[in-house]
Amino acid sequence: MTIEKAAGAIADATPTWLSRSLNLLGVIVVAYYLALDFLHSVPVLVAVPAAASLLAWAAAAVLPGRYRAPLSVLLGTMVVGGSIAAVPTNGLAIVPATVAVLRLFAEPRRPIWHGAVGGLTAAACLAVAALVFPIPLLGLVAMEGGVLVAALAGISRRQFRTAEAQSRALLEERVAIQEEQAHGAALAERQRVAREIHDVLAHSLGGLVIQLDAVEALLEAGEAGAAFTRVRDARALAASGLSEARRAVDALRDDRPGEAVDGASIVRDLGDLAEAHRALGGRIDFTSSGAERPLPADEAQALVRAMQESLTNARKHAPGQPVAATLEWTPDSVSLVVSNPMVRPVDRGSADPQPGGHHGLEGMIERFDAVRSGSVTAGECDGDFVVRALVLRS
Amino acid sequence: MTLQTLANAALILILVGWIGIRQLTWRPILVGRMWRLPIVFAAIGLFALSGSHGASSVTAVDAALLSLELVVSLGVGAAMGALATIRPLSSGDGAPDAPRFESRTGWVGLALWFVFIGVRVGIDVWAGALGSHLAASTGVIFVMVAANRVARTAVIGLRVSRLATVAPVPAGAR
Known part of the structure; x- marks a missing residue:
């Protein structure tokens, strides 16, 4: 008025x-x-x-x-x-x-x-x-x-x-x-929830699709034993996805900022992701260097999600290509670099079973924006697709 | 024809000519400076009045004629202010106190100015017939011109302040 x-x-x-x-x-x-x-x-x-x-x-x-x-x-x-x-x-x-x-x-x-x-x-x-x-x-x-x-x-x-x-x-x-601000806050919250859902579901369901494709191929070939191993892997993946989904829901319900996460468990989480990537038939070389130290929960979460998203993308866009992941601890910062050779886009048919679009990368960038001193870039570099995530010590 | 009448006639002629010329030319609007003339005129008028008449000799008829003249002066002044054309001054964007607008009252304003003088002369004649000499005195002429200018300045000042609150559109932006 x-x-x-x-x-x-x-x-x-x-x-x-x-x-x-x-x-x-x-x-x-x-x-x-x-x-x-x-x-x-x-x-x-x-x-x-x-x-x-x-x-x-x-x-x-x-x-x-x-x-x-x-x-x-x-x-x-x-x-x-x-x-x-x-x-x-x-x-x-x-x-x-x-x-x-x-x-x-x-x-x-x-x-x-x-x-x-x-x-x-x-x-x-x-x-x-x-x-x-x-x-x-x-x-x-x-x-x-x-x-x-x-x-x-x-x-x-x-x-x-x-x-x-x-x-x-x-x-x-x-x-x-004030009404506009409240609306903006609600929108940001909804984006956060969407991000969590995407990260958890895209990773575990995407992995399951790959495993089940493999099972189908193995069964057609009559290799029941190998198929059985794949099914067990798939079950483990589904179980871990479920527990991760529970954790994400708990974190969303709980408004308090999480406690600091110690460095060893971050390295272990990233190692688990690398292990899961291998279980899905990928090749990955993961190294961690420097003195580990505890990080705030949101920063630790952002690093883990960046790794997860990078590996999901690698499986989706560059299947079979070797992935190099390095985590580097310095007194002032923690950086994670995940790179894999790019593959020429080929026509993979209209039915793309992978979840995605660009939601994963967007979500990753949003997550790092929310972290106080974090930044992330993703893009081509000398024929490799490289994701660089950096968290500065605040 | 007395000396008083001659002096009045000369004064009126000078004022008419001067203000008439100013009506027809574009003049920068400096509201601060525009108040100066009416203040000076009012001071001269009040000084002349205090010298010529004792307060005891003022009658109700004098007061009635004075207030009538005052109303006419203020009304004509306000009308002149309302009729004035105001345009932005392009060269005025240098110094912060430089005028941003200029105004011209124009021919209708000049006609109003003559109406004002006519009404004044008419009231003077009427006042003489009623036996009031205060209304026709030189001091009152000054006060009435001051009132006329005060009303005009007030209206133009109001219009300019309204214009100034709206940010001027740069010539290239349209």
């Missing part, structure tokens, strides 16, 4: 019952004293504008704010009628004129010149009336002063209302920003 709209909403608001009652009370009081003191003594020239201004006041008090044009006519009648009748009625009829000038200035939706025109008209009508009817100097000055005071009060009220509208608009803007 813009400031103008907010101000308009205030200006268009129907008058409250309190303001209606106060205005109508004012109309009755002024009408009573006018009738009491001047009904029989003033000429028609004065009685008509006085009555018109009072009637207009009563109507303007109850008319909802959205009828802007009729309201302008009513306020104009109050200004002209009231200020013409003010001098011969000893200042009594100035009340509706000042009320109208105040309102003309005070409504933020109304252009400021409405107020200026109203105020100047009232001052001019008073002056003309003072030339026609005798009045002491002080009386005229007091009435003109009353118009001036009404104008100033109206301007001050206008500023107050505009400020109120501005603060309301700011508040709504802030609420909108």
Whole structure:
């Protein structure tokens, strides 16, 4: 909501019952004293504008704010009628004129010149009336002063209302920003969950597909013994995938950051992945060098996932090619480099059993973005596909 | 024809010519400087008034005529401010206090200026007939011109401040 709209909403608001009652009370009081003191003594020239201004006041008090044009006519009648009748009625009829000038200035939706025109008209009508009817100097000055005071009060009220509208608009803007932030946080969380699911399922199900393909081939060839070994491997892979899925679900449920993971168990996890790669028929040379040290859970997890994703990709895009994986510990950083020779893309048919697309690499990059001082790159380098993951000591 | 009338006539002619020329030329808007002229005029007018009349001799008729003249001055001034054409000043983007806009009131503004003078002369004649001499005095002329300029400056200042809140579109960006 813009400031103008907010101000308009205030200006268009129907008058409250309190303001209606106060205005109508004012109309009755002024009408009573006018009738009491001047009904029989003033000429028609004065009685008509006085009555018109009072009637207009009563109507303007109850008319909802959205009828802007009729309201302008009513306020104009109050200004002209009231200020013409003010001098011969000893200042009594100035009340509706000042009320109208105040309102003309005070409504933020109304252009400021409405107020200026109203105020100047009232001052001019008073002056003309003072030339026609005798009045002491002080009386005229007091009435003109009353118009001036009404104008100033109206301007001050206008500023107050505009400020109120501005603060309301700011508040709504802030609420909108907060909603957007919450939406962004929910989206990030969903991406995290998607990443976990992908990493766990892509690895174990992709491995299972390869194993089962091999089993099918072995059974067709009548090698039941070898097929049996493959099935056992496949079962082990499925079991480890299941336990990994449980761990991932537990980690998602548990909001606390995990405890630090010691270096030896990271090396062991990476070794397990290399072992699984071999079990799936791949060739891999995995080495770890340097002094191992504990890492925060998210950094350890990121390194393990990077290895897992690299091996899944190698099996998918460069089957049978040797993979070299090096983990290097230095006092300032831990780096993991996984590389394998690239194979020319061949037409492998439309039915690609591998899960994937580019979700794995995207997820890997997102995971390293979430780690405070981590970075990862993946791409071709001298005919090899190389994944470099780096975690700096924070 | 008295010396007072002659002096008034000369003053009016000079003011009419000067302000008339300024209406028709493009002038940079320096709101701070635009307030200076009306303040000087008002000071001269009030000084002349305080020298010529005691406060005790002011009547309700004087006050009524003065307020009528004041309303006309302010109204015509505001109308002139509203009619003025405002355009951005391209060379003004160097110094921070350099004018960013210039304005020209134009022929309609000049016509309004003559209306203002006509109304003033009419009120002077009417005031003379009613026996009020204050309204026709030289001091009041100055005060009324000051009021006219004050209203014009206020309206132009308001318009410029509204324009300035909207960031100017660079000429090449369209």
